[in-house]
Amino acid sequence: MPEPRVHIVTFGCRTNQYESAMMERLLGQDRSAPEGDGDVYVLNACTVTGLAERKARQAARRIRRSRPQSVIVVIGCLADAVEKGLTRFDDADLLAGNHWKTRIIEVVRQAHTGTRGLLPAIAPDPIGEETTAGSREQVRALLKLQDGCARACTYCRATQVRGASRSKPTAAAIAEASALVHAGFPEIVLTGIDLAQYAPLDGTLADVVRGVLSIDGLLRLRIASIGPSGLSADLVAALAADERACSHLHIPLQSGDDTLLQRMARGYTVAEYLERIDAIREMIPYATFGTDVIVGFPGENETAFSNSCDVIETVGYTNLHLFRYSPRAGTAAAGFPDKVSEQTIRRRASILDRRWRNMLRIQLDNRIGSTQHVLVEERRGDEWRGYTDDYLYVHFASEKDIPVGSIRPVRIVAVVDDRLEGSIDE
Secondary structure: OOOOOEEEEEOOOHHHHHHHHHHHHHHOHHHEOOOOOOOEEEEEEOOOOHHHHHHHHHHHHHHHHHOOOOEEEEEEHHHHHHHOOOOOOOOOOEEEOHHHHHHHHHHHHHHHOOOOEEOOOOOOOOHHHOOOOOOOOOOEEEEEEEEOOOOOOOOOOHHHHHOOOEEOOHHHHHHHHHHHHHOOOOEEEEEEOOHHHOOOOOOOHHHHHHHHHOOOOOOEEEEOOOOHHHOOHHHHHHHHOOOOEOOEEEOOOEOOOHHHHHHHOOOOOHHHHHHHHHHHHHHOOOOEEEEEEEEOOOOOOHHHHHHHHHHHHHHOOOEEEEEEOOOOOOOHHHHOOOOOOHHHHHHHHHHHHHHHHHHHHHHHHOOOOOEEEEEEEEEEOOEEEEEEOOOOEEEEEOOOOOOOOOEEEEEEEEEEOOEEEEEOOO
């Protein structure tokens, strides 16, 4: 039987994106079929929100309609949620949990030869053996350092579907980063389910940062989302010591109200969170911040919502991921009283988004006339696009043939929507 053509569709977080790239490497780059041309479709699916699950179901149904002879595999968090009885997914031929991702060749073989249903749960392979060759479609390369979660926030399924926290050894992480840089990726992004829980036996996250920054040819190092407890003074010092370390930090807040933070089991108060922000700004005065906020968590009254708005404006985030609370079966919060109506959740989300965008516009306007260093990521005609080190999106025009993956100084001349418009000296 000939080898099947495999197409991987990715949903959800950067960890999922890393794992899709890992599966592509294991399958072989020539085995990854273009979209719309697969014998086996692997949906690397998310279960964090109801919306994430709906997207996977919609994708499976589209594939079923357009390519009825293809086999559909759901792998990852959504399959683990099915295995644990937290949800259902009836639109796939085969389901396999997260720990099967390192054995994707076997999963594809079983799917292609007729195995159906849910593959049994298995123990994970050592996380240090997980590597990628990067994604051919991206300039920046993701590097997964950590998996699993021991925090058990009351609204989140990560503990159920990802298991206990596991950390990649620092030596393995630095070696993987070196291979990615030498393969041509100018920016490395460190990621995990909760980087604040990164605790290998041979070092710390600060050690990884220093090790990666020692690699010749690296242009930028970025840290993905990290909880406030993970931002130690040693880590911040390591970031502050090298201009190639990006000055944008995404630190989830979830709520600006202490009562709700306690109900969420987040493990910090608003005051402690803001103290961490202030400490970072003392060491990196030009730092910018992103965050995650949940609107409509059970018990959120108008005062609690107002408190969240106040924190958003106090910090002055340049990036905001706004989530409307979605109850997830199997989590403690799903059984909490004082539910917030969907109408109220939508209204509050709209208010918070508007207040944040008004504040963001002021910050973007302040960049007009400045010169920003932009990592060029793509070209569309004579327009080039990329991000600053503090994660602001920039468009600029040039008739020159600018290498994708290079950093160029761009003079900012305007703001359009949520992006900066610039020009370069010809």
